[in-house]
Amino acid sequence: MSSPFASRLGTNYAPTDAEVTEIQSLLVEPTLRIKSLDDEIADLQKSIDRLVKERVDLESYVQAHNALISPVRRLPLDVIEEIFVACLPTHRNCVMSATEAPILLGRICSAWRAIALSAPRLWASLHIVEPPSPSPWHIGSEADFNREIAQRLEITKMWLSRSGQCPLSISLRGIVQEGAPTSTVQLIQVLIPLAPRWQHIHFATAPMFVFDILSNIDVDMPWLESVTFLCGGSFPDLQNITYGSFGMLQGPRLSSLSVPRRLFALERFSLPWEQLTTLAVGGPESLECTTEMVLLVVSKCIKLQSCKLLLCDGREISVSEHPIIELCFLHTLVIRCSSLITHATSNLLRRLWLPELRNFVFLGSYDQEAHFPALADFFTRSTRVESFEVTDNTLSSPSLDELLQSLPPTICRLKIRSIPSSGWAIPPRRVDDATLQVLATLGVCPALRHLTIEQGTDISDAALLQFITARMLEFDPSLLECVEVKFGRGSTIDIMPDLQPFLHAGLTVSLDYSPVLLIRSSPWTGLDEYPDPWPGRIRDYW
Numbered sequence: 233m234s235s236p237f238a239s240r241l242g243t244n245y246a247p248t249d250a251e252v253t254e255i256q257s258l259l260v261e262p263t264l265r266i267k268s269l270d271d272e273i274a275d276l277q278k279s280i281d282r283l284v285k286e287r288v289d290l291e292s293y294v295q296a297h298n299a300l301i302s303p304v305r306r307l308p309l310d311v312i313e314e315i316f317v318a319c320l321p322t323h324r325n326c327v328m329s330a331t332e333a334p335i336l337l338g339r340i341c342s343a344w345r346a347i348a349l350s351a352p353r354l355w356a357s358l359h360i361v362e363p364p365s366p367s368p369w370h371i372g373s374e375a376d377f378n379r380e381i382a383q384r385l386e387i388t389k390m391w392l393s394r395s396g397q398c399p400l401s402i403s404l405r406g407i408v409q410e411g412a413p414t415s416t417v418q419l420i421q422v423l424i425p426l427a428p429r430w431q432h433i434h435f436a437t438a439p440m441f442v443f444d445i446l447s448n449i450d451v452d453m454p455w456l457e458s459v460t461f462l463c464g465g466s467f468p469d470l471q472n473i474t475y476g477s478f479g480m481l482q483g484p485r486l487s488s489l490s491v492p493r494r495l496f497a498l499e500r501f502s503l504p505w506e507q508l509t510t511l512a513v514g515g516p517e518s519l520e521c522t523t524e525m526v527l528l529v530v531s532k533c534i535k536l537q538s539c540k541l542l543l544c545d546g547r548e549i550s551v552s553e554h555p556i557i558e559l560c561f562l563h564t565l566v567i568r569c570s571s572l573i574t575h576a577t578s579n580l581l582r583r584l585w586l587p588e589l590r591n592f593v594f595l596g597s598y599d600q601e602a603h604f605p606a607l608a609d610f611f612t613r614s615t616r617v618e619s620f621e622v623t624d625n626t627l628s629s630p631s632l633d634e635l636l637q638s639l640p641p642t643i644c645r646l647k648i649r650s651i652p653s654s655g656w657a658i659p660p661r662r663v664d665d666a667t668l669q670v671l672a673t674l675g676v677c678p679a680l681r682h683l684t685i686e687q688g689t690d691i692s693d694a695a696l697l698q699f700i701t702a703r704m705l706e707f708d709p710s711l712l713e714c715v716e717v718k719f720g721r722g723s724t725i726d727i728m729p730d731l732q733p734f735l736h737a738g739l740t741v742s743l744d745y746s747p748v749l750l751i752r753s754s755p756w757t758g759l760d761e762y763p764d765p766w767p768g769r770i771r772d773y774w
Contacts, residue, residue, distance in 0.1 A: 233262070301473035312344075313351045320756045325359040325403050325434075327755035328387055352396030359753055360388055360439035362415055379413045388422050399455040401430035403759075406437035419443055427480070432488075436462040439492075447476035456480065458488035458510070493521035493542065505532035509561075514542025514568060526552070530584075531557050542567040543580060558585040565589060569596035581610040589614045593621040596678040597648070608638040619645040624663045626685055632663075633670045637679070644679045644711075646671075650687035663688060672702040681713045689718040693725040700741070703732050718744040 237255065247255060278594055292574070299305070304312075307454070307716065312435065319333035320326060330336060334354035338345035346455075363380040392400070402423060406416045413764035416437055424755055428451050435446065442461050459481060480488070481503055489503070511533055514521060521542050536559050565586065567575065592614070594607070611617065620643050639646075648663050669681070670676060685691070696717060705713045723745045731741055 233241075245598065258345050261307050261511045284385075285706075294580070303473075304560070309347060312347055313353070316351060317353050318346060320354065320357070324759050325357040325401050326361045327357075327759075328361075328391070329755045340534075348440055350545075352394060352398045355391055355394035356398035357390055357401040358388070359755065359759060360384070360405065360419060362404070362406045362419060364407060364733060365415070368679040381418065385418055385422060388419065392422075392426060397429065400426055400429045401432040402426075402430065403434035404437065406435070406441070416441055424449060427451050428453060429455060430480075432458045434458075434460040434462070436464070439463040443473060443475040445477050446480065449480050450476070453480055453483045455485065456483040458483050458490075459486065460488075460490040460512075461492065463491070463492050490540070493525070505529070506531045506534055509537045510533050511536055511538075512540035512566075516539060524584075525718055526580065527554050527557060527583055529557070534559070536563070538564040541568070541580070543577070544565060554583050556585055558587075561588060562586050563588055564591040564593075564747075566593040567595065577607055581607060586614060587615055587616075591619040595621075595623045603742060607635065611640045616642060618642055621647040621649055623649050624685075625650070632667065637672050637673075639677055641678050643677045644681040646677060646682070648686065664690035664693055667691075668695050669700040674700045674706060678707065679711060680707075680714075683710055683712075683714070684716040686718050688719045689721055691717065691719070693723065695729050697725075697727040697730055700731060700734060700739070704739065709734075709737065712739060714740040714742070716744075718740040721745060 235258070236245075237251075239257075240247070271317050280561070299359075299626075316333065316337050319337065323330070326332065326334060330339065334348055334351075336350040337354070357382075361384075363384060364378060364379055404419060404423070406419070418529035420435075420437075420441060424445070426450050430453055434457070435442070442463060446461075483504075486504055487508055489508055490510075493513055493731075511529070513526065513529060521544050523543055526543065530536070530541075533539075537560060539559075567577065567580065576742065617640055620639060622632075624632075648667075688696075696715075700712070700715060726740070728743075733741070735741065
């Protein structure tokens, strides 16, 4: 709208009395128009509100009826149950948490809750974490602890009562302390009446409960396939204690066994060695687990596919007269040495013939005099090894470099693990820039696809960038797929911009500069993806 005062608008001009009267008369018509527009807008808003309400009502009507004909409502109950079962974790047991199936499935609606509660397979696996007792690391009174134990027992009973007659997969993460923790006894006593339905069991507890309770279970276990006893604390002298026959280890379906060497005397028990496909013999207290004993056990397991062994040889032990053992089906071998690693590996590896070996893990404590001609010879005979893992504190840097250079050309996955050393000995140098230079040398692991380094404190960012660049430019660029390094320190150089061309080509790089932090106990404690922060608990030796 035009105005005779257009040039004065938006300025500090003060109109005269005559101009004020003129302006007031000028605004009469626009003011009346504004009121008319407001009335019209109000009428239109009422119409819009009426239409919006009608639309909302119609939409609710349509959605309610569409829900009635939703395909998921017409699914047979057995199909829904299969979907629910597919929601369960496949690599571990279910935990007591509302953030995961099966508990989460019961919180969607009443119909789903009824289906979940009536599906025994959803409740046939359970991971039980024994609450930590009051200690300097756990804040809480004795009353709080007793209340938590009572709740854990009640949930365990209720959970497993829903499993019907399904075979059970149960893992128990216990605590180790002086005396007899009644909470551990209570948890085990809840599980024992269900022993005839055990299929996969994993008990991490003190040895006394294995000898006093589990060794005396005398019932048929037709479903039992895998048994793991992970024991912490001091092992008793087997010559001075009374224990049962471990009849549970003689089941017709037992194919996987993981026990500390001191848990049983080989000459006393008749175990179904010939039907085992998975075997782990070792443990932190198995100081008498020599190569001779290991070979005696392994020679009986002709169907082995995966094997984990602890070696504790001394210099005086020799097994040169032991015949060669051929394991035609073994694809995974894990060796941990807690003594003289050179002698132990020489004793064992020269006696094994593993034509189908694909994965090899070698763990040990630092040995200043370690050298590995037997290991190099083993790699020469193992022409199909694809994955190799070694601890960073096992060898001195020169020996580690020699070992990496001796790896077979078939290696496509290399992992340098970090395991705390026992005692106070500290190796002079861990994985560092020189190690990466060896791996960047042409001819060393030419087929490498995945590299993982768990402790890269001594690796510089520049050296890592140089390694990746060399592997991508000087080797076949389509081979290297993933590089993972946990530095345990802060970043000094941001190398990610320089890696962008390789990342666009498909390379995955994971650089973790965060320090290791302790985490609180939870329903996941004791599982592979959730470390155990509480002192006094049982640590998986592998």
